[in-house]
Amino acid sequence: MSEPTTSDLVDVQIDGVWHQFPKGTRIIEACRQVGVEVPHYCYHPKLSSPGNCRMCLVQMGTPPRTAPGAEPTAPDETGHLPISWSPRPIIACANTVSPNLGIRTKGDLVDDCRKGVLEFLLANHPLDCPICDKAGECGLQEYSMEHGVGQSTFRERKVKKPKNVDVGPRIRLDDERCIMCSRCIRFVDEIVDDPVLGFTDRGSYTTLMVYPGRELANNYSLNTVDICPVGALTSNDFRFQMRVWFMRETKTIDTNCATGCNITVYARENKIYRVMPRRNNEVNSDWMPDSHRLSFHWIDGEDRLSDPMLKAEGGFRTANWIEVIKAAAKRLSGLSGDQIAIVASARMTNEELYVVSKLAKQLGSELLATVPRQGEPDGYLISADRNPNTNGARLILGEKAVSGGLDRVKSAIQQGQIKALLVFQEDLIADTGLDGVSLKKLDFLLVAHSCANETTAIADIAVPAACWAEVSGTMINGTGRLQRLNKALEGPGQTLPVWEIARDLLRALGSDDNCQSVTEIFRHLADDVAEFKGVAWGQIGDQGMPLIETGEIIPLLERERERKAAGIIVG
Amino acid sequence: MSLEIPPDLEALIDESITHYPVSKRSAVLPVLHHLQTHFRYLSSEIIEWAAAKLELEPIHILEVVTFYPGFRQEAPGKFHIRVCRTLSCAMAGSHELLASLCEKTGIDRKNVSHHHPIAVSPDGKFSIEFVECLASCGSAPVCMVEDDLYERVKDADEVLKSYF
Numbered sequence: 001m002s003e004p005t006t007s008d009l010v011d012v013q014i015d016g017v018w019h020q021f022p023k024g025t026r027i028i029e030a031c032r033q034v035g036v037e038v039p040h041y042c043y044h045p046k047l048s049s050p051g052n053c054r055m056c057l058v059q060m061g062t063p064p065r066t067a068p069g070a071e072p073t074a075p076d077e078t079g080h081l082p083i084s085w086s087p088r089p090i091i092a093c094a095n096t097v098s099p100n101l102g103i104r105t106k107g108d109l110v111d112d113c114r115k116g117v118l119e120f121l122l123a124n125h126p127l128d129c130p131i132c133d134k135a136g137e138c139g140l141q142e143y144s145m146e147h148g149v150g151q152s153t154f155r156e157r158k159v160k161k162p163k164n165v166d167v168g169p170r171i172r173l174d175d176e177r178c179i180m181c182s183r184c185i186r187f188v189d190e191i192v193d194d195p196v197l198g199f200t201d202r203g204s205y206t207t208l209m210v211y212p213g214r215e216l217a218n219n220y221s222l223n224t225v226d227i228c229p230v231g232a233l234t235s236n237d238f239r240f241q242m243r244v245w246f247m248r249e250t251k252t253i254d255t256n257c258a259t260g261c262n263i264t265v266y267a268r269e270n271k272i273y274r275v276m277p278r279r280n281n282e283v284n285s286d287w288m289p290d291s292h293r294l295s296f297h298w299i300d301g302e303d304r305l306s307d308p309m310l311k312a313e314g315g316f317r318t319a320n321w322i323e324v325i326k327a328a329a330k331r332l333s334g335l336s337g338d339q340i341a342i343v344a345s346a347r348m349t350n351e352e353l354y355v356v357s358k359l360a361k362q363l364g365s366e367l368l369a370t371v372p373r374q375g376e377p378d379g380y381l382i383s384a385d386r387n388p389n390t391n392g393a394r395l396i397l398g399e400k401a402v403s404g405g406l407d408r409v410k411s412a413i414q415q416g417q418i419k420a421l422l423v424f425q426e427d428l429i430a431d432t433g434l435d436g437v438s439l440k441k442l443d444f445l446l447v448a449h450s451c452a453n454e455t456t457a458i459a460d461i462a463v464p465a466a467c468w469a470e471v472s473g474t475m476i477n478g479t480g481r482l483q484r485l486n487k488a489l490e491g492p493g494q495t496l497p498v499w500e501i502a503r504d505l506l507r508a509l510g511s512d513d514n515c516q517s518v519t520e521i522f523r524h525l526a527d528d529v530a531e532f533k534g535v536a537w538g539q540i541g542d543q544g545m546p547l548i549e550t551g552e553i554i555p556l557l558e559r560e561r562e563r564k565a566a567g568i569i570v571g
Numbered sequence: 572m573s574l575e576i577p578p579d580l581e582a583l584i585d586e587s588i589t590h591y592p593v594s595k596r597s598a599v600l601p602v603l604h605h606l607q608t609h610f611r612y613l614s615s616e617i618i619e620w621a622a623a624k625l626e627l628e629p630i631h632i633l634e635v636v637t638f639y640p641g642f643r644q645e646a647p648g649k650f651h652i653r654v655c656r657t658l659s660c661a662m663a664g665s666h667e668l669l670a671s672l673c674e675k676t677g678i679d680r681k682n683v684s685h686h687h688p689i690a691v692s693p694d695g696k697f698s699i700e701f702v703e704c705l706a707s708c709g710s711a712p713v714c715m716v717e718d719d720l721y722e723r724v725k726d727a728d729e730v731l732k733s734y735f
Contacts, residue, residue, distance in 0.1 A: 198630035200637035205685060211630040212615065 003313050011080060013102045018080060021148025027092040027103055028056055029570055036105055039114065039143045041229045042181040043093035045570040046286050046560060047190055051094040053121075053181050055143065057113040058092045060086035061102035068432035089113050111220075114147035123154040124161075125230075126176045131271065134231030136244040140179060161207055167197075168216035170236050170290055171225060178208050178232035184224035190286065190563075191556070192380065194218040201446055208232065216377035220380065226276055235274070237294055242266075242273040250488035251278060253541050254349055255468040256292040257375075258385035258478035259284060259554060261357030265296075265469060265488040269482070272296045272469060272489065281571070282481060284381055285560055292382075296469065299489070303451045305464035306493025316462070321494060321504065324461050329508035331444040331460070332420055341409045341418045343432075344397060346370040346387035349473025349485060351521040352498040353389070353396040354528075355513075356424055359502045360397075362511050367412060368397050371426045380556040383478045391550065395531050395561050406432060411440050420444040424498050429454035449534045450491075464495040471497045473520045474540060478552045483544035574616040580609050584624065595625045599635050603642055611651075612643040640688070640702060648691045648698035650734050652676075654714040657704040663711035667702075671727035672699055672714070697734070 009020040014036055019428060021030045029045070031038045042053035063081035066072045073082050083102035089460075104110060121140060129135040144150075161175035180199065185208070189195040192511045196214045201207050210216050216224070225233045247266040252260040254275070261284035274295055277288035308324040309316040333341065340363050344356045360368050370393045373386035387393075394402045412418045414436065421442050427449065428434045436458050439445060447459040456462035470491040476482050491497075499521060506513045515521045519537045526532040531548055539545065564571035576584075584605050591597035602625065606617050613621075613636055622629040634653075636642045654660075654669045673680055673690070676697040680690040683701075691698040707713045709720035714730060721730045 196630060198628075198634045200633055201632070201685075202638045209630075211628065211633060216630075310655045 010097050010099045011082070011099070012097045013083065013100075015103070015105055016327075018078065021097050023097070025097045026082070026570055027058065027060075027090075027095050027097060027101075030097050031058075031092060031103065031105060038092045038105055039139075039147060040093055041139055041179060042183060044183055044186075044227055044286075047183060047186040047227075048568055048569075049094040050182060050186070051091045053065075053179065054091065054117045055114070056092040057089040057110065057117070059085060059107060059109045060090050060095075060105040061104075062098070063100050078269050092174070104115055104350060111147070115149045118144055118148040119152060119154070120125070121179045122148070122152060124176065125179070126158070126161045126174075128177075131240075132177065132231040133234045133239055133244075134177075134228070139229030150271050160416045161205065162209075164207075167233075168541075169208045170294075171216055171221055172234050172236055172239065173208060174234070175209075177230050179230055180206050180208070181229045181408065184208070184228070184233060187224050187227060188216065188218070189223075192218050192220045194334055197224075198499055199453045219289045219291055219378065219382075220287060221285045222293055223277065227286075239273045242268060242550050247273055248488075250486050252469070252485045252488060253388070253475065253477075253483045253544075254284075254288060254292050255388040255475070255485075256289075256295055256386065257411075258383035258388060258390060258552075259286040259381050260388055260475060260477035260481070260483050260544075261292060261295075261381060262483070263288065267488050270489050271300050278333060278542075282479075282546075282557070283477065283483070283544070283554065285557060287381065287556070289378070289380070298451065299469055300492075301465055303453070304492050304495075305449060305452050305462065306491075306495060308463040308494060309456075309461070311460045321463075321496065324506045325501075325504045327444050328444075328461055328505060332363060332505075332509065334419040335363075335419050337366065338417070339419040340365040340422070341367035341369070341412060341420075343369050343371065343406070343409060343424070343426055343428065344393065344401075346373075346390045346393040346402070347468070348389065348425055349471060349475055349500055349518075350389065350392040350395075350396060350525060350532075351473045351518045352424070352471070352502070353393055354521055355499040355502040355506070355515065357396050358511070358513060359422075359506050359509075362506055367409055367418070368401040369409045370397065370402055371406055371428075371431055373431075377555075381554060383552075383554075385478055388477070389475035391478070391548065392474070392483050392556070395476070395529055395548075396525070410434055410438075413441065416441055418442060421446070423447045423449070423455060423459075424502070425449055427451075427453040427455045429458075440505060448498055450495075463501060464491065464493060465497050465501060466491040468499040470495065471499075473499075474522065476547055477544075478550060479554065480546060480548035480550040480552070481544045482540055484540050484542070572650070574614075574620055576620065577609070580605060596627060596631070598625060599627075599632065603632070603636065607642060612646050614644070643689060645687065645689050646691070647689055647700075649696050650698075650716050651689075652697060652699045652714055652716050652730070653702045653705065654699065655703070655705045655712065656701045656709075657708075659708035659711035660705075660713060665712040665714075668712050668714065668724055668727065669699065669701060672730065675727050675731055697731075 008022050012019055019034050028038045038056045040056040061083035064084040074264040081100050163174050165173040167173045188197050196210050199206050200209050222235055225235045230435045247268045250265045254263050262278040262280040264276050264278045275293050279286050305319040312320045342360050377384040380394045445459045446461045447456045448463045449456055450465055450467040469488045472487045473485050522537045526535050563569045584602050587601040588598045602621055615659055617630045619629045621624050622632045623714050655666050678690045678691045678692045678699050683690050689698050689700050705713050
């Protein structure tokens, strides 16, 4: 009798070693699972598999067929039948495993296939790697080095195709570099419902193009650049800016909305050159919106605050942290809790919010708020909540701060009840409708922000706070997933993360709180806030972990799951 | 210029779509043939009309149109001549035949390229295109004027005489 747990598994021999896989597993995935790499171009686990690049050819074998009247072959001592190898290769991406299947990813047949495919792909390729943005992370370069012949037997002229084509506002196409894998065509067709790309002139001139008069302009278009295995599609924003091997990669998360797309930040010498999505099948799959991806340029902008500023005659003077913290503590110490309000930001990490909540307790202030940011959800990855950490703010500052908190702070200011206001990472004048006139009613306004803005301009003390790329910490996304940010850059000048600013203020106000690191704050947070109980920093990992139930879903993921269930994609 | 599809043409097209009950996309070829027969060539307006008719994106139609050399994207003359250039005909003198046809009709092929295969005479009466095999290798060289096949063509005049 077969075991119910193993009945869906089949035995497959890969490069001489027997393994078990669930029925229906694609051969390429089976190989990947046991650490055997099969080179491929057109295959992508989130897209349909047309099997057109032929790079993943492998040799296969099945048990020999028993001749009529002959005795069936007996299994060997391991219970497997002998394998009769086919002289014809098969593609590993679109074929699935079968009982007693043999796969060879090495050997003369497979080597010849790979050499042949690469020679064809390179026949018309311009070989302009020295000026190509993809160089260093190009599938054609990598596989040519590993599996190619090095010499071409092609003696004819290369086919000329369109170059430097403006296919959309953010993307440029070089058709001569294209290897016709069709990943981009399938992406716009299957994932973002904007099928503007196609192959025309199929044959020796096969040309990727946008239908004349249309544009590849959807808000997910730059994902086609990520999945392009060569340098055919390049990002206007990143084009010619930096060689890929010079950049340092930092895994972190996007903070432009509550989805919290997992990203990798590519930086060199403290400057971000690009942001790319990082796979997380519970958050953003392999994708991210262009609007979020390109919103990092302000980080090295002219308007960054780099020094603490004290109001002085005729404007501000730069100061140091010791001075401003002392000055702030002095201005706050004479006030009672109900004369002080705090506006924090749901763009801050849990750790920053936690130290700010401690500061509120120290000051006795109960008037706490965050600034809500509601927008339209896009039906793909962008959440209606444009704050990345509303759920964190809700748990740490309390529901009251998140819903209606800002209105209470505003009316208290307008009624003159508030003497001192502390603002963290928000521009009240630009984003809350509070005007300079009401804010001037305050005796004391302290603003900690990454950039100079209208609110910092009227503050008594304005201090530089580190932005999302300059801090480590955690946030809770719309679906209730706890995710980690990792510091990719140093902030400019004297910039400090909000948690350090709030801690220094706490200590200046007489608290003995002396947290020295984000991980230490997280430990305290986990002890203090019920929902975090038992969670250790180290267990969050690069993929995050579910923390609370919110009932929110990410529409793009739901559709991918349906496609996976239908067997269209591997997922 | 707005495109007008005569009711009888649309009826023909609608009928051809009924032959493909599983997927309208499969009707692309017959639909394009009907349209090209009527309009002589497939302009972008026609491609977009066909796309809307078959509930596809225009790029899906353009992919098909550019794949088959039999579909034209530029207007031919009143009589469209196709001269075979595949092996048997090439060996039997199709290049000379083409040159002679051009000379007699006043067609200049200097702007002909992969993407613009058709050249039209100044008076618009004739157009010419070098094409691949017309499936009559045994009687090379061959050419077609509209739907009429001419075999073992020795002289351009014997092809053209009935059209002048």
